[in-house]
Amino acid sequence: MNAPVKSFTAPTRRDVMVVAAATAGGSLLIGCSQADILSLGADSSHFGPFGPFLRIAPDGAVTVISKHIELGQGSSSGLAAIVAEELDADWSKVSVEMAPANAKAYANAGFGAQGTGGSSAINNSWDQLRTAGAAGRAMFVTAAAQRWNVPAGEITVKDGVVSHPSGKQASFAGLLTDAAKVKPPQNPPLKDPKTFTLIGTDRVRRKDARAKSTGKAQYTQDVHRPDMLTAMVAHSPRFGGKVKSFDDSATRKIPGVVDVFKIPTGVAISAQNTYIARKGRDALTVEWDDSKAEMRGTDEILATYRQLAAGKDPGNLRWQVFDQHGQAGAPAGGKVIEATYDFPYLSHAPMEPMNCVAEIGNGDPKITTASQIPSMDQLNTALIAGCLPGSVKIETLFAGGSFGRRANFKSDYVSECAHIAKHVGGGRPVKLVWAREDDMTGGYYRPLAHHSVQVTLGPDGLPSHWRHRVVCQSIMKGSPMGGGKLDTSTVEGTLGSPYLKATPNVDGQVIMPDSPVTVLWWRSVGATHNAFVMEHTIDQLARAAGKDPVEYRRALYAKAGADRHLAVLNLVMDKAGPVTPGWSRGVAVHESFGSVVAQAAEVKLDGATPRVGRVVTAIDCGLAVSPDQVAAQMEGGTCYGLSAALYGQITFKDGLVQQKNFDTYRVLRMHEAPHVETYILPSTNHPSGVGEPGTPVIAPAVANALLALNGKPTLSLPFVKT
Amino acid sequence: MTTLLNINGKDVTVSTSTDTPLLWVLRDELQLTGAKYGCGIAQCGACTVHLNGVAIRSCQAPIGSLVGAKITTIEGLEGVHPLQAAWIEADVPQCGYCQSGQIMSAAALLARTPHPSDDEITAAMDGNICRCGCYQRMRAAIKIAAAQPARPVAA
Numbered sequence: 018m019n020a021p022v023k024s025f026t027a028p029t030r031r032d033v034m035v036v037a038a039a040t041a042g043g044s045l046l047i048g049c050s051q052a053d054i055l056s057l058g059a060d061s062s063h064f065g066p067f068g069p070f071l072r073i074a075p076d077g078a079v080t081v082i083s084k085h086i087e088l089g090q091g092s093s094s095g096l097a098a099i100v101a102e103e104l105d106a107d108w109s110k111v112s113v114e115m116a117p118a119n120a121k122a123y124a125n126a127g128f129g130a131q132g133t134g135g136s137s138a139i140n141n142s143w144d145q146l147r148t149a150g151a152a153g154r155a156m157f158v159t160a161a162a163q164r165w166n167v168p169a170g171e172i173t174v175k176d177g178v179v180s181h182p183s184g185k186q187a188s189f190a191g192l193l194t195d196a197a198k199v200k201p202p203q204n205p206p207l208k209d210p211k212t213f214t215l216i217g218t219d220r221v222r223r224k225d226a227r228a229k230s231t232g233k234a235q236y237t238q239d240v241h242r243p244d245m246l247t248a249m250v251a252h253s254p255r256f257g258g259k260v261k262s263f264d265d266s267a268t269r270k271i272p273g274v275v276d277v278f279k280i281p282t283g284v285a286i287s288a289q290n291t292y293i294a295r296k297g298r299d300a301l302t303v304e305w306d307d308s309k310a311e312m313r314g315t316d317e318i319l320a321t322y323r324q325l326a327a328g329k330d331p332g333n334l335r336w337q338v339f340d341q342h343g344q345a346g347a348p349a350g351g352k353v354i355e356a357t358y359d360f361p362y363l364s365h366a367p368m369e370p371m372n373c374v375a376e377i378g379n380g381d382p383k384i385t386t387a388s389q390i391p392s393m394d395q396l397n398t399a400l401i402a403g404c405l406p407g408s409v410k411i412e413t414l415f416a417g418g419s420f421g422r423r424a425n426f427k428s429d430y431v432s433e434c435a436h437i438a439k440h441v442g443g444g445r446p447v448k449l450v451w452a453r454e455d456d457m458t459g460g461y462y463r464p465l466a467h468h469s470v471q472v473t474l475g476p477d478g479l480p481s482h483w484r485h486r487v488v489c490q491s492i493m494k495g496s497p498m499g500g501g502k503l504d505t506s507t508v509e510g511t512l513g514s515p516y517l518k519a520t521p522n523v524d525g526q527v528i529m530p531d532s533p534v535t536v537l538w539w540r541s542v543g544a545t546h547n548a549f550v551m552e553h554t555i556d557q558l559a560r561a562a563g564k565d566p567v568e569y570r571r572a573l574y575a576k577a578g579a580d581r582h583l584a585v586l587n588l589v590m591d592k593a594g595p596v597t598p599g600w601s602r603g604v605a606v607h608e609s610f611g612s613v614v615a616q617a618a619e620v621k622l623d624g625a626t627p628r629v630g631r632v633v634t635a636i637d638c639g640l641a642v643s644p645d646q647v648a649a650q651m652e653g654g655t656c657y658g659l660s661a662a663l664y665g666q667i668t669f670k671d672g673l674v675q676q677k678n679f680d681t682y683r684v685l686r687m688h689e690a691p692h693v694e695t696y697i698l699p700s701t702n703h704p705s706g707v708g709e710p711g712t713p714v715i716a717p718a719v720a721n722a723l724l725a726l727n728g729k730p731t732l733s734l735p736f737v738k739t
Numbered sequence: 740m741t742t743l744l745n746i747n748g749k750d751v752t753v754s755t756s757t758d759t760p761l762l763w764v765l766r767d768e769l770q771l772t773g774a775k776y777g778c779g780i781a782q783c784g785a786c787t788v789h790l791n792g793v794a795i796r797s798c799q800a801p802i803g804s805l806v807g808a809k810i811t812t813i814e815g816l817e818g819v820h821p822l823q824a825a826w827i828e829a830d831v832p833q834c835g836y837c838q839s840g841q842i843m844s845a846a847a848l849l850a851r852t853p854h855p856s857d858d859e860i861t862a863a864m865d866g867n868i869c870r871c872g873c874y875q876r877m878r879a880a881i882k883i884a885a886a887q888p889a890r891p892v893a894a
Contacts, residue, residue: 089834089871222830229835230826232773232813236836239772247767291776292755292763368777368785368836368870417775417836418870453778645830649876653833656872679782679868687864690874 059407077190084123103150118391136706257533343522361666369417379444387416463539478562510547515579552717603722610706620722654711660685662716747815757803773813784867833871
């Protein structure tokens with residue numbers, strides 16, 4: 018896009034549709050990058066002399082701008098540390114803030130759009146932010162060299178102080194005016210990682226701990242503006258249902274209710290505050306058109322999945338091959354182990370239910386929310402407001418958790434809020450509040466999934482033939498990321514498994530049924546079920562072969578050349594030591610988002626409920642920017658995975674979601690929380706993912722501990738049936 | 740119709756209906772947004788405040804029932820409470836949304852039981868959900884705070 022974006026002063030709906038088509042399809046506007054297109058109408062003129070990632074105040078205070086939202090994963094502090102390291106700033110004077118929406122400046126290198134996901138924040142920013150910090154440092158060094166008339170090579174920088182051996186010294190504050198005039202170098206020299214003084218140390222702590230421990234951290238839920246309306250929406254109780262008619266007479270009688278009106282996703286109630294909006298919604302009567310709705314129960318859906326895996330004619334659906342090598346059929350005579358596994362729909366259930374503030378109808382639209390894919394939230398808002406995507410201003414606040422829920426290409430609740438704000442008009446702020454019940458019944462679940470596995474063992478006891486069938490709804494279909502026939506997110510972790518690599522004959526196929534039920538990535542995505550199937554199957558194979566499951570894995574990793582898997586397995590077994598008397602141990606290892614995690618979990622049964630005590634964790638995540646936050650993510654990821662494994666399930670009866678709140682969607686509490694010890698494999702490799710890889714390993718580790726305890730495999734989750 | 744409440748040591752008059760839960764008065768009327776909405780049915784504890792020094796779920800407390808009571812929110816903890824200092828030291832929060840409620844539950848515990856056992860910590864904190872799973876760091880932080888020299892804890 019060579020024309021200045023400001024020439025688009027009068028965008029038409031057609032302009033926006035072209036932009037939308039280009040984004041979804043890739044390249045309708047030839048010569049423009051996706052980030053260019055998503056930035057149409059954006060203003061980048063406010064970036065200062067140090068560029069879009071770094072700002073230095075007259076008093077020398079350093080602010081790092083995080084292009085990634087802080088959802089709890091801690092990456093904003095890690096990103097700040099990367100800049101501070103190369104800048105040689107005083108870490109105690111560094112703060113971090115979240116970037117506004119601007120795809121051109123802040124695109125995720127892996128997406129071509131601004132967004133946070135796939136445990137990629139540190140990974141995709143590493144080179145970019147090291148360069149930003151080093152360029153800033155070079156600007157101060159150049160300014161000092163000129164001022165002192167000394168060679169730049171003799172100047173050192175430490176903790177925000179620039180020094181020369183002659184004794185001359187100046188702070189960032191003192192040199193700021195001159196440094197700001199230096200042209201930022203394109204390729205400044207980066208440090209040798211061996212000389213890092215901040216990255217990789219326990220000094221990299223969370224910058225948001227104080228705000229979050231004093232009630233001062235600002236979430237979307239906390240936004241208050243003069244004249245703001247609060248809105249709630251009556252949503253269809255069934256997926257695919259539409260409003261047929263509604264009676265708002267009782268709602269309108271409630272003092273403080275402002276308006277009731279239909280929007281594409283239901284009936285909106287605007288009111289003076291949250292409690293009145295809720296009362297207004299409770300008083301509303303809506304008749305729903307269920308002609309295109311999902312009317313089945315989850316038992317019926319699962320039954321069709323099982324039939325498909327067992328060979329039923331798939332009709333219009335097609336089996337897609339994800340891994341096929343060696344002989345198609347199983348050899349005769351070998352020992353055969355068969356297992357089928359069922360996984361339920363899961364709700365993300367972050368502590369903060371979905372919400373958004375929108376102002377539309379007075380100048381550029383403004384969205385204030387925990388925006389996880391700002392580029393898509395801009396685009397979807399632009400489609401509703403009728404403007405260029407880059408002109409939609411987004412202020413991103415802390416998210417009260419997400420676990421994938423807020424990264425939504427349809428921008429579901431942001432779009433809903435934009436529709437309401439457009440109806441209200443005049444730029445009046447509207448805060449959309451979802452109740453917990455809206456969040457729990459509102460879809461975008463981890464898909465229901467079924468696996469069927471038949472493995473034939475060879476004479477050495479290792480797998481010689483592996484037949485694997487997966488039935489799972491596609492997350493990517495219909496999204497800008499989902500063009501192909503095979504959505505690999507349904508099979509990731511089975512696809513790419515070292516066990517399949519070590520097996521000479523593999524026949525792996527997946528089928529992806531459609532449904533009106535909305536599905537989405539859920540912390541660690543496909544690994545949530547694929548890791549369980551692979552890791553729990555391996556223990557069953559080892560048992561059938563009469564071998565120790567850890568030794569069995571070592572043999573397979575050696576055969577597959579899976580050195581990183583072997584290294585974390587060895588580290589975890591070394592640190593775990595002998596099993597605590599009275600407990601059973603299970604081990605699992607899984608690679609996701611570029612990192613490999615091994616866990617050894619100690620489990621005992623309390624009646625029918627597994628109790629998990631000590632969990633030793635080893636991770637290879639490349640170079641760990643913040644070892645303490647890597648540990649925090651292993652602790653949290655383990656709890657998140659264990660919560661779902663023990664209790665998590667969304668079920669439908671006649672298309673109606675049976676779980677509405679935390680009384681029926683049980684989650685992990687303190688008395689059930691394991692004690693997680695984390696060991697990081699020393700590495701100088703490029704940093705890889707941390708936010709998600711800690712989640713999928715605990716469920717198979719617990720299942721393997723139970724298998725060792727009582728010989729029974731776990732063939733469906735959750736462990737505790739209600 | 741107005742209701743007189745005592746919040747963080749100050750008398751406050753509010754004009755919302757008396758059935759309005761304290762949580763929504765704090766958040767929407769008084770802009771004391773530390774206490775959070777998480778479930779609305781006293782299952783998650785994100786809305787925890789102190790009522791005469793006892794931890795309660797403010798989503799279940801209609802303001803009409805609170806006249807004459809002393810209400811303390813996270814904003815009313817004096818200075819930086821030892822628990823808050825411990826929370827920061829242990830880098831407890833992740834998303835942070837539940838943490839006001841967690842700290843208020845822990846503060847009520849330490850006011851009553853300055854040196855709690857593991858079981859007492861679990862019993863006091865089990866009504867507070869943390870989806871990020873910061874439980875082991877909260878437990879550690881409560882122990883750090885409990886090991887501090889005694890000082891008056893805000894009721």
